Amino acid sequence: MAIRVGVVTFPGSLDDRDALRAIRIAGAEPVPLWHGEKWLSDVAAVVLPGGFSYGDYLRAGAIARFSPAMESIIDGARQGMPVLGICNGFQVLCEAHLLPGALIRNDHRKFVCRDQRLRIENADTLWTSGYQQGQEIVIPLKNGEGGYVADENTLNELESEGRVVARYLQDNPNGSYRDIAGISNAEGNVVGLMPHPEHAVEDLTGPAGHGTDGLPFFTSILQKLVGI
Amino acid sequence: MANYNVDTVKDAKKNPKLEQPYAELGLADNEYARIREILGRRPTSSELAMYSVMWSEHCSYKSSKVHLRQFGDKVPAQAKDVLLVGMGENAGVVDVGEGYAVTFKIESHNHPSFVEPHQGAATGVGGIVRDILTMGARPVAVMDSLRFGPANAADTARVLPGVVAGVGGYGNCLGLPNIGGEVVFDPTYLGNPLVNALCVGVLKKDEIKLAKAEGPGSKVVLFGARTGGDGIGGASVLASATFEAEGERKRPAVQVGDPFAEKVLIECCLEIFAADLVTGIQDLGAAGLSCATTELAAAGTGGMSVDLDRAPLRDETLVPEEILMSESQERMMAVVTPENLGAFMDVCKKWDVTATVIGEVNNSGRLTMRWHGDKIVDVPPRTLAHEGPVYQRPISRPYDQDALNGEHGNGLPRPNTGEKLRATALRLMASPNLADKSWITDQYDRYVLGNTVLAQPEDSGMIRVSENSNLGLALATDGNGRYTRLDPYTGAQLALAEAYRNVATTGAKPLAVTNCLNFGSPEDPAVMWQFSEAVRGLADGCQQLGIPVTGGNVSFYNQTGTSPILPTPVIGVLGLIADVHQRTPIAFNHDGDHLFLLGD
Amino acid sequence: MTRVVVDVVMKPEILDPQGQAILGALGRLGIEGVNSVRQGKHFELDVDDNLDDETLTRLADTLLANPVIEDFTIRR
């Protein structure tokens, strides 16, 4: 039986279909979840997709955090359920305090869309075990509020505990502190990532020459879940 | 509100001589006389508001209609087969095979983008996306064709960043990839930038929706955003006055968009379409409720009654005339049978979209509206939607056309040393019109939806129709105001040919054409000559190439003072590729490949 | 040095989607008794004591607010 991985659609989610596709290509069963439902349909893991949620006029993710689906996801995550938040999903995870810090407006104040080079800094999380430690990948980045910020203590803690999952290489695209592109919680089951691995799962539509660099995010989790 | 005197049909009969401000609303003496003749009395002020917006240049195409007919008349025989819906509907629809159909259209939002660049451009994208949605299609990509004054002009610094942020922001919130466009700088556009937005949508061939109110007893539902005071009078203001003539007394033509509301509206509509819950649907764009009610009624059984006071308002002080003219964004109108109404409302509730029954279809042949019980509108809807005035405007070749064409570049100095050649090449490359555009396109999301095969900097954008198919669409837009000024007939054809080539070079076969015709005042015979020549050129060109024009948009009154902009037809070509894996990207991909130059 | 505060809000006739979204979230938070919310911008400037009102107004009018759709207030 295929592993069921859910993707939550909030009002305003944009990359939900892409995340579902990535899960399918990785070999799992994609399960659409609705923000207004507490019931998570027996999924083994959840992806919070990119886009917007409830307009994000206040702060990205600020309102989504209070949705019925998120209540269950917050409970699940605390009990070890794997959760990946991409872009807006990362913002939701920070607002929900499942991850430390926050994401603010890009330092150049513009939306940016580009093929971004990253280094996987921690290949031990549930979502990154399919990569080599230190592996360099290129996946699309597209955000207006992608600047990762946190106080010095938090940043030091993240680094010393190996919880910086991915870092921007070459140009820092949004002013993120210490070039942080993604982080995990202490247990490693919750990961937030600003760039979009779900847009790099097919040679046809992914970044030229790096079309499938994002796929291991979705296969890693399957290996772990099957392995358990 | 309490002491506002509503002008009812009864009042119009009782007080037939009342002076009415028709001229201020942009109606000519003969047009006003014709309204009185149609109604057999003076119009109520609500009716006057409706006629003024529906008979504006922007909505009625009164100056362009006689020319645009050529697009239909000259449709090549072989093209008729692919055309599922032709010009006249919200957007044309073409058959692309495998059971899929595609709808696409380009539209201008020039004047609003000059007044408030960010919101103007944003709502331009919002409007064209709703047009595509209205056909029953899922919008799948957008493109933008932009013209600004010189790159180093102060006003360009005001307009350009706002426009780019508006186009990018609105499209981004809707989750639509931006797959291409143009940016051109020329002094002619300094006081009159052009913002043309294109949207393409995909649907199943048998799921096309049309704007018609059929079946007496069916309910008329207004859904989406509440109606506010934005853009009141905008429809006629933007098309009937020059930028400078915009007076204080007119309401601001600024509409503020809420792309998040539109995203939710799109998903809500698509769910409604999938469950087959509407018999007719129309978006509310320019002329808002006036346009939606009259067009739906005119295309269907022929009659409709509306309780206008039921329209949910954002601003409770609005009077009926203003509600009828409001251009508030993110609204739609649907015709729903009584059996389907419950299910329709449930979908709206799921998406948290406000939906209100405001009227009913009947077979009276009249569109009537009441305001708290009093009848304020009683009109034959076709007279607003289809039987507006049509003008054969005077045409005359510009007095300076010969002199202009007599100029040739032979006297200009040419680079005659390696050094000079190098300097010229560098200057060209660094010129704003030729330089790399990624400083703009990096602000647009090209990845979302996961079907983008080609985007910036390719010659045309290309998307996969669906992840279950290898079928692809290619799209390019082109236009050149300078060529068109020199020779409008050939200039339009050059733009067509360029877009056609851009599509062909990616490996796709061109299939259909859309166009946005940006010109000066139609009341200027020289402009009208440019316009008629350009249309004739485009229609002839399409006939020769064997592809149909499926729709488009005319934007007149693009001028600063009395100086018109360079005539700027922007042409969009849609192409089809059977297998997207066979696409030809712009880059040289393999060492040792041969290079060929085709043509003379 | 003086602290000046400039608050910028959408003109009342202009759509304010922000406020609507927040109002909707309050219900989910279980907070009652809030009837309307409008969201605007808040600027805190540190300025030289002798900066005159006229300059401040020009600053607000051209840079901090978009007078086409927004109103502003200045507090010293």
Added chain:
Amino acid sequence: MTRVVVDVVMKPEILDPQGQAILGALGRLGIEGVNSVRQGKHFELDVDDNLDDETLTRLADTLLANPVIEDFTIRR
């Protein structure tokens, strides 16, 4: 009904790109004498007279501001 104003500003140690950009633009506008600019959010709420301070604080603390990066003030 009472008008309540909540102002939210970034904590001083967090980068404020908008404020920085405005400061940069001032030079171009020829405005001198402004030494620092910080941009925050301004909320105007219409609330029932009996809405207590505690609820208001909870509203500001959980929804209007993100205490990880922002501070807020409430004015009745």
